[in-house]
Amino acid sequence: MSRLIVISNRVSAVRGELSAAQGGLSVALTAALRESGGLWFGWSGELTEEFTGQINFSRNAGVTTATVDLEEQDVDEYYNGYANRTLWPLFHYRIDLAQYERDFAGGYQRANERFADTVLPLIEPEDAVWVQDYHMIPLGAELRKRGLRNRIGFFLHIPWPPRRLLNTLPEARELVETMFAYDLVGFHTEEWLHSFCDFATAEFGATVEDGLMRVNGHQVRLLACPIGIDAKEFAELSAGATAAEHCRVMQESANGRAMIVGVDRLDYSKGLEERFAGYERYLVDNPEERKGVFLLQIAPPSREAVETYQRIRAVLEGMSGRINGEHADVDWVPIRYVNRNYPRDVLAGIYRAAKIGLVTPLRDGMNLVAKEFVAAQNPEDPGVLVLSRFAGAAAQLTEALLVNPYSAEELSDAIKTASCMPREERIRRWKHMFDNVQREDVRWWRKRFTDALMSVPCRPGARQSG
Ligand code: ADQ
Numbered sequence: 239m240s241r242l243i244v245i246s247n248r249v250s251a252v253r254g255e256l257s258a259a260q261g262g263l264s265v266a267l268t269a270a271l272r273e274s275g276g277l278w279f280g281w282s283g284e285l286t287e288e289f290t291g292q293i294n295f296s297r298n299a300g301v302t303t304a305t306v307d308l309e310e311q312d313v314d315e316y317y318n319g320y321a322n323r324t325l326w327p328l329f330h331y332r333i334d335l336a337q338y339e340r341d342f343a344g345g346y347q348r349a350n351e352r353f354a355d356t357v358l359p360l361i362e363p364e365d366a367v368w369v370q371d372y373h374m375i376p377l378g379a380e381l382r383k384r385g386l387r388n389r390i391g392f393f394l395h396i397p398w399p400p401r402r403l404l405n406t407l408p409e410a411r412e413l414v415e416t417m418f419a420y421d422l423v424g425f426h427t428e429e430w431l432h433s434f435c436d437f438a439t440a441e442f443g444a445t446v447e448d449g450l451m452r453v454n455g456h457q458v459r460l461l462a463c464p465i466g467i468d469a470k471e472f473a474e475l476s477a478g479a480t481a482a483e484h485c486r487v488m489q490e491s492a493n494g495r496a497m498i499v500g501v502d503r504l505d506y507s508k509g510l511e512e513r514f515a516g517y518e519r520y521l522v523d524n525p526e527e528r529k530g531v532f533l534l535q536i537a538p539p540s541r542e543a544v545e546t547y548q549r550i551r552a553v554l555e556g557m558s559g560r561i562n563g564e565h566a567d568v569d570w571v572p573i574r575y576v577n578r579n580y581p582r583d584v585l586a587g588i589y590r591a592a593k594i595g596l597v598t599p600l601r602d603g604m605n606l607v608a609k610e611f612v613a614a615q616n617p618e619d620p621g622v623l624v625l626s627r628f629a630g631a632a633a634q635l636t637e638a639l640l641v642n643p644y645s646a647e648e649l650s651d652a653i654k655t656a657s658c659m660p661r662e663e664r665i666r667r668w669k670h671m672f673d674n675v676q677r678e679d680v681r682w683w684r685k686r687f688t689d690a691l692m693s694v695p696c697r698p699g700a701r702q703s704g
Contacts, residue, residue: 240389242276242688243361245353245377246370247317249280249303267370271301273681279304279357285313291356306356308349315345318543321373324407327546329372329396330507330601333406335546343409347376354380361388363700366691369420371395379416387700391422391691395465396603397630398430401437411441418456421694424687426604426630428462435460459694463686464634465604466679472613473676476586481614484587488534492591495570496657498533499592501585501607502599503540504577506550509600509626509643510537514557514573516598516649521565521572523650529570531657533596534588538579551577589614594656595623597631598643604630608638612671620668622656624649634674637667 244267271278282294282305289312293304308316319342327335354377361367361381367390369377378390404410414437417423425431435451438444444453451458475481488497498517502508513535521528537554541547558575565572580588589595595611608623608631615621625631625638632640639656641648 240692241362241365242271243357243365243367244271244276244278244370245357245367245374246278246280247321247373248283249278249305268301273684275300277302277304277360279306279353279360281305281317281353282307284308285310289352291352293356293360304357304360306353308352312345312349312352315342316349317373318541320346322541322544323546325372325375326396326507328403328407329399331397331399331403332506333403335506336406338406338408340408350374350376350380353377354384357381358384358386361386363388366688367391368393368688368691375413376416379419382419387697389421389691389694389696389700390419391424391687392417392420393424393463393687394430394603395426397601398425398433398437400433401440404437410437414438414441415454418453418458420458422459422461422687422691424461424463424690426462426464427633429633430603430630431460431462459690461687461690463683463690464630464678465606465683466675466681467606467609467613468681469609469613469676469679472582472586472610475583476590476614478583478586480581480583481587481590484584485591486587488588488591492532495529496531496593497591498531498594498596498653499588499611500533500535500537500596500598501589501611502535502537502597504537504547504551504554505540506546507599507601508537509598510535510550510554511557512600512643512646513596513598513649514554514561516643516646517573517596517653518561518565519646519650520653521561524654527654527657528565528572529567531594531653532570532572532574534574534576534592536576536578536580536585536588539577585610586614589621590616593621594653595621596649596653597623597629598626598641598649599629600626600643602626602629602631606631608635609675612668612675615668615672617665617668617672619661620664622659622664622667623671624652624656634678635671637670 284307286307289309295304323337324342365388367388369392435446438453442453444451449460517533558573562571562573589611597608608625623638625640626643627640639652641652
């Protein structure tokens with residue numbers, strides 16, 4: 239069996255030490271690597287005065303990690319700059335928030351060259367390399383420049399934007415061209431994959447047949463492969479003592495009211511402003527029923543060095559304060575707004591205590607919270623998932639109440655429908671979604687991707703193993 243070399247911006251392999259700042263990607267890859275073994279390479283999250291390429295190895299839960307420190311300028315331009323001020327907003331269709339600066343593009347390129355130089359000696363001839371996400375798009379091309387002939391795959395965890403939006407990026411063509419160095423490129427959904435093909439076809443004359451793109455003398459296999467959660471682990475957590483205790487505490491504190499829960503990194507793509515507006519609309523539209531519910535919104539801050547994240551934080555603090563001030567009563571507060579991380583078993587208990595899960599991103603590659611909410615429910619009395627039709631997860635969780643997150647009226651209607659949905663209908667919808675969450679879990683995702691990668695014929699000169 240070939241070893242797997244996973245390369246991503248941040249590395250995390252210690253069970254129980256995942257933070258929301260690292261996001262769902264860490265959850266998924268930890269589970270995947272725990273099963274397959276192998277090496278995980280990335281940025282340590284630490285700064286160094288001068289980049290040396292010195293690698294820090296450690297071994298956790300059967301996974302070897304290799305990390306490297308970056309210079310402050312790299313972090314400013316590559317991570318806080320190009321990755322989170324340019325690509326993240328652009329790929330989530332927010333060109334109004336995207337910043338296009340040559341220094342950012344240069345820092346991104348430099349950091350990727352540094353990653354390539356550092357990881358290259360760790361890769362053995364039979365290894366398959368799997369590069370993750372938008373921080374590292376040019377890494378495959380950099381490895382090829384350095385002579386690597388191994389199979390290299392790339393998976394994008396965020397949406398792929400429509401061609402006309404992507405074309406606002408000054409170096410869009412160069413960036414996309416680097417993706418042709420990969421043997422396999424994966425997206426969560428057919429929609430993102432089609433957008434990618436559209437760009438490559440219109441700009442480079444690519445042809446696509448049976449999932450194989452031919453472009454500029456390269457062949458790139460394409461795969462729509464939705465990521466899942468570690469459903470087994472999550473079901474165990476949900477059934478455990480800590481989850482049960484937190485479920486009980488939440489039910490007691492709900493005091494007979496139906497809890498609506500939202501759990502998101504504090505990010506403008508998650509549609510939190512629009513969610514609060516939709517919830518307020520529900521309060522206004524339903525004066526009789528409104529005191530029968532409350533919204534618990536858990537939103538730990540992320541990417542705080544970036545101004546747009548400071549702004550969304552201030553906006554939400556203002557909105558939650560205003561809505562509570564305007565609608566609260568002496569015996570009821572409509573929004574509990576919490577900016578904290580919780581251990582996963584505590585989250586499981588909170589999801590289980592909720593009658594409604596509100597997962598309403600404006601645009602999301604997948605959204606693992608939707609799947610965690612489903613996995614945590616009590617099969618006898620499950621809550622209802624209200625899900626944005628613009629999250630990748632909507633393609634699989636078709637029995638959720640699908641909404642347009644930009645429409646306060648649709649959100650308000652969905653909360654109303656969910657809060658009076660009969661038990662039989664809740665069970666029917668939940669079963670359908672739970673089947674999917676269990677079947678298409680993180681192991682299924684990892685296997686589909688790595689099987690597809692391993693089925694790519696070896697390049698001449700590469701060493702193959704069975
Ligand atoms: P994210 O944008 O980070 O991931 P998501 O998929 O929802 O979004 O994952 C968030 C993770 O953080 C979940 O596992 C959740 O439980 C955890 N989390 C959130 N708030 C928390 C809190 N307060 N305490 C503890 N944990 C918390 C990116 C893409 C997504 C894609 C994933 C995986 O943006 O679209 O689904 O990668 O590909």
